[in-house]
Amino acid sequence: MFTLYHSYWSRATRMLALIHELDIRDKVELVHVDLKRQDGSGAFDPRNPHPDHKVPALVHDGVTITESSAIMIYLCDLFPEAGVGVPLDHPDRGPYLAWLVYAVSVMEPVYNHHAAGLDHPILRATFRGVPEVEKRLIDTFADGRDYLLGDRFTAADLMVQSVYSWMREWAPKDDKVLAWIERGAARPSFAWAGEVDAKYAPAMA
Ligand SMILES: N[C@@H](CCC(=O)N[C@@H](CS)C(=O)NCC(=O)O)C(=O)O
8 A cells, every 4th residue: 555645736746646647546545744835834744754744755565755756766667557657678768767867856956046046156067057957858849759758758747847837937938848848737637636736725815
Protein backbone atom coordinates (compact mmCIF):
# COMPACT_ATOMS: atom_id res chain seq x y z
CA MET A 1 0.00 0.00 0.00
CA PHE A 2 1.10 3.54 -0.73
CA THR A 3 0.42 6.68 1.26
CA LEU A 4 0.97 10.05 -0.36
CA TYR A 5 1.35 13.03 1.96
CA HIS A 6 0.26 16.10 0.06
CA SER A 7 -0.93 19.63 0.60
CA TYR A 8 -2.95 21.92 -1.64
CA TRP A 9 -1.20 24.13 -4.25
CA SER A 10 2.20 22.66 -3.64
CA ARG A 11 4.83 20.48 -5.26
CA ALA A 12 2.63 17.55 -4.26
CA THR A 13 0.00 18.60 -6.82
CA ARG A 14 2.18 17.12 -9.56
CA MET A 15 2.25 13.86 -7.61
CA LEU A 16 -1.55 13.77 -7.53
CA ALA A 17 -1.51 14.16 -11.31
CA LEU A 18 1.03 11.35 -11.56
CA ILE A 19 -1.06 8.84 -9.64
CA HIS A 20 -3.97 9.70 -11.95
CA GLU A 21 -1.74 9.20 -15.00
CA LEU A 22 -0.59 5.84 -13.60
CA ASP A 23 -4.19 4.88 -12.86
CA ILE A 24 -3.31 3.91 -9.28
CA ARG A 25 -5.68 6.17 -7.38
CA ASP A 26 -7.24 3.09 -5.78
CA LYS A 27 -3.83 1.97 -4.48
CA VAL A 28 -2.78 5.25 -2.89
CA GLU A 29 -4.09 6.62 0.37
CA LEU A 30 -4.01 10.42 0.30
CA VAL A 31 -3.18 12.25 3.51
CA HIS A 32 -3.53 16.00 3.36
CA VAL A 33 -1.10 17.71 5.75
CA ASP A 34 -0.60 21.26 6.88
CA LEU A 35 2.55 23.13 5.81
CA LYS A 36 4.43 26.23 6.83
CA ARG A 37 3.71 28.37 3.77
CA GLN A 38 5.69 31.28 2.44
CA ASP A 39 2.86 33.70 3.29
CA GLY A 40 3.36 32.82 6.96
CA SER A 41 0.27 30.65 7.25
CA GLY A 42 0.22 27.02 8.32
CA ALA A 43 2.37 24.95 10.63
CA PHE A 44 4.44 21.79 10.68
CA ASP A 45 2.12 18.81 10.71
CA PRO A 46 3.23 16.04 13.06
CA ARG A 47 1.65 13.42 10.78
CA ASN A 48 4.03 14.30 7.94
CA PRO A 49 6.94 11.80 7.79
CA HIS A 50 9.10 14.08 5.59
CA PRO A 51 12.28 14.90 7.56
CA ASP A 52 11.96 18.58 6.58
CA HIS A 53 8.15 18.65 7.05
CA LYS A 54 7.74 19.20 3.31
CA VAL A 55 5.56 17.62 0.67
CA PRO A 56 5.43 15.44 -1.27
CA ALA A 57 6.34 12.37 0.73
CA LEU A 58 5.41 8.84 -0.26
CA VAL A 59 5.36 5.92 2.13
CA HIS A 60 5.48 2.46 0.56
CA ASP A 61 5.41 -0.58 2.83
CA GLY A 62 6.85 1.44 5.71
CA VAL A 63 9.60 3.13 3.69
CA THR A 64 9.48 6.91 3.26
CA ILE A 65 10.50 8.35 -0.11
CA THR A 66 10.99 12.08 -0.57
CA GLU A 67 11.90 14.34 -3.51
CA SER A 68 9.43 14.73 -6.36
CA SER A 69 11.75 13.31 -9.02
CA ALA A 70 12.61 10.26 -6.95
CA ILE A 71 8.94 9.57 -6.23
CA MET A 72 8.07 9.93 -9.92
CA ILE A 73 10.82 7.58 -11.08
CA TYR A 74 9.95 5.11 -8.33
CA LEU A 75 6.25 4.95 -9.13
CA CYS A 76 6.67 4.92 -12.90
CA ASP A 77 9.11 2.01 -12.61
CA LEU A 78 6.69 0.09 -10.37
CA PHE A 79 3.77 0.62 -12.78
CA PRO A 80 5.32 0.37 -16.26
CA GLU A 81 2.06 -0.74 -17.87
CA ALA A 82 0.74 2.84 -17.66
CA GLY A 83 3.37 3.88 -20.22
CA VAL A 84 4.14 7.13 -18.40
CA GLY A 85 7.72 6.18 -17.55
CA VAL A 86 10.55 4.97 -19.76
CA PRO A 87 11.98 1.48 -19.17
CA LEU A 88 15.63 0.88 -18.24
CA ASP A 89 16.53 -0.58 -21.63
CA HIS A 90 14.85 2.10 -23.76
CA PRO A 91 17.05 4.64 -25.60
CA ASP A 92 14.94 7.47 -24.15
CA ARG A 93 15.69 6.40 -20.56
CA GLY A 94 18.66 8.76 -20.25
CA PRO A 95 16.91 11.89 -21.60
CA TYR A 96 13.83 11.00 -19.51
CA LEU A 97 15.88 10.90 -16.30
CA ALA A 98 17.78 14.02 -17.32
CA TRP A 99 14.57 16.07 -17.72
CA LEU A 100 13.14 14.76 -14.43
CA VAL A 101 16.26 15.75 -12.55
CA TYR A 102 16.88 19.00 -14.47
CA ALA A 103 13.41 20.25 -13.49
CA VAL A 104 14.14 20.14 -9.77
CA SER A 105 17.90 20.51 -9.62
CA VAL A 106 18.28 23.36 -12.12
CA MET A 107 14.96 24.88 -13.23
CA GLU A 108 13.45 25.31 -9.78
CA PRO A 109 16.58 26.91 -8.28
CA VAL A 110 16.96 29.17 -11.33
CA TYR A 111 13.39 30.46 -11.05
CA ASN A 112 13.66 30.74 -7.26
CA HIS A 113 16.79 32.88 -7.63
CA HIS A 114 14.97 34.93 -10.26
CA ALA A 115 11.98 35.42 -7.93
CA ALA A 116 14.27 36.43 -5.09
CA GLY A 117 16.15 38.88 -7.34
CA LEU A 118 19.41 36.99 -6.78
CA ASP A 119 22.18 37.18 -9.34
CA HIS A 120 25.64 36.03 -8.30
CA PRO A 121 28.56 34.56 -10.28
CA ILE A 122 28.52 31.41 -8.14
CA LEU A 123 24.80 30.86 -8.75
CA ARG A 124 25.24 31.51 -12.48
CA ALA A 125 28.20 29.15 -12.68
CA THR A 126 26.33 26.40 -10.84
CA PHE A 127 22.84 26.67 -12.33
CA ARG A 128 23.09 29.06 -15.31
CA GLY A 129 19.97 31.23 -15.55
CA VAL A 130 16.53 31.80 -17.04
CA PRO A 131 17.86 32.42 -20.60
CA GLU A 132 19.58 29.02 -20.63
CA VAL A 133 16.48 27.23 -19.32
CA GLU A 134 14.31 28.94 -21.93
CA LYS A 135 16.76 28.14 -24.73
CA ARG A 136 16.81 24.48 -23.78
CA LEU A 137 13.02 24.23 -23.99
CA ILE A 138 12.72 26.33 -27.14
CA ASP A 139 15.43 24.27 -28.88
CA THR A 140 13.74 21.02 -27.80
CA PHE A 141 10.38 21.94 -29.32
CA ALA A 142 11.79 23.63 -32.43
CA ASP A 143 11.40 20.40 -34.44
CA GLY A 144 7.62 20.39 -33.88
CA ARG A 145 7.51 17.53 -31.37
CA ASP A 146 4.50 17.33 -29.06
CA TYR A 147 6.35 16.22 -25.92
CA LEU A 148 9.84 16.44 -24.43
CA LEU A 149 10.80 13.00 -25.67
CA GLY A 150 8.96 13.09 -28.97
CA ASP A 151 5.42 11.95 -29.65
CA ARG A 152 4.40 10.54 -26.29
CA PHE A 153 3.64 12.11 -22.93
CA THR A 154 5.84 10.95 -20.02
CA ALA A 155 6.36 11.86 -16.39
CA ALA A 156 9.16 14.14 -17.60
CA ASP A 157 6.55 16.39 -19.24
CA LEU A 158 4.50 16.41 -16.06
CA MET A 159 7.52 17.35 -13.96
CA VAL A 160 8.95 20.05 -16.21
CA GLN A 161 5.53 21.61 -16.86
CA SER A 162 4.82 21.68 -13.13
CA VAL A 163 7.56 24.28 -12.73
CA TYR A 164 5.33 26.67 -14.68
CA SER A 165 2.13 25.74 -12.84
CA TRP A 166 2.88 28.26 -10.16
CA MET A 167 5.00 30.57 -12.30
CA ARG A 168 3.01 30.46 -15.52
CA GLU A 169 3.94 34.01 -16.51
CA TRP A 170 7.57 32.94 -16.63
CA ALA A 171 7.07 30.24 -19.23
CA PRO A 172 9.16 30.98 -22.34
CA LYS A 173 7.26 33.21 -24.77
CA ASP A 174 7.51 30.69 -27.54
CA ASP A 175 4.41 29.35 -29.32
CA LYS A 176 5.58 25.74 -29.40
CA VAL A 177 6.61 25.68 -25.75
CA LEU A 178 3.37 27.38 -24.71
CA ALA A 179 1.33 24.89 -26.79
CA TRP A 180 3.11 22.04 -25.00
CA ILE A 181 2.24 23.55 -21.60
CA GLU A 182 -1.40 23.91 -22.69
CA ARG A 183 -1.41 20.30 -23.87
CA GLY A 184 -0.31 19.19 -20.41
CA ALA A 185 -2.83 21.41 -18.63
CA ALA A 186 -5.63 19.91 -20.74
CA ARG A 187 -5.01 16.39 -19.44
CA PRO A 188 -7.63 14.85 -17.11
CA SER A 189 -4.89 14.23 -14.52
CA PHE A 190 -4.27 17.97 -14.25
CA ALA A 191 -7.98 18.66 -13.67
CA TRP A 192 -8.24 15.88 -11.08
CA ALA A 193 -5.23 17.14 -9.14
CA GLY A 194 -6.81 20.58 -9.14
CA GLU A 195 -10.07 19.16 -7.79
CA VAL A 196 -8.28 17.40 -4.93
CA ASP A 197 -6.39 20.59 -4.08
CA ALA A 198 -9.61 22.60 -4.18
CA LYS A 199 -11.15 20.34 -1.53
CA TYR A 200 -8.50 21.49 0.95
CA ALA A 201 -7.60 24.99 -0.20
CA PRO A 202 -9.05 27.90 1.76
CA ALA A 203 -12.05 29.48 0.06
CA MET A 204 -10.97 32.19 -2.36
CA ALA A 205 -12.29 35.65 -1.50
N1 LIG B 1 12.82 19.27 -3.71
C1 LIG B 1 11.57 18.98 -3.02
C2 LIG B 1 10.96 20.29 -2.58
C3 LIG B 1 9.73 20.08 -1.72
C4 LIG B 1 9.17 21.41 -1.23
O1 LIG B 1 9.89 22.43 -1.13
N2 LIG B 1 7.87 21.44 -0.92
C5 LIG B 1 7.25 22.63 -0.38
C6 LIG B 1 5.84 22.78 -0.94
S1 LIG B 1 5.81 23.40 -2.57
C7 LIG B 1 7.06 22.49 1.12
O2 LIG B 1 6.72 21.42 1.57
N3 LIG B 1 7.25 23.58 1.90
C8 LIG B 1 6.99 23.59 3.30
C9 LIG B 1 8.17 24.07 4.09
O3 LIG B 1 9.10 24.60 3.49
O4 LIG B 1 8.15 23.93 5.32
C10 LIG B 1 10.66 18.22 -3.98
O5 LIG B 1 10.60 18.54 -5.17
O6 LIG B 1 10.02 17.26 -3.52
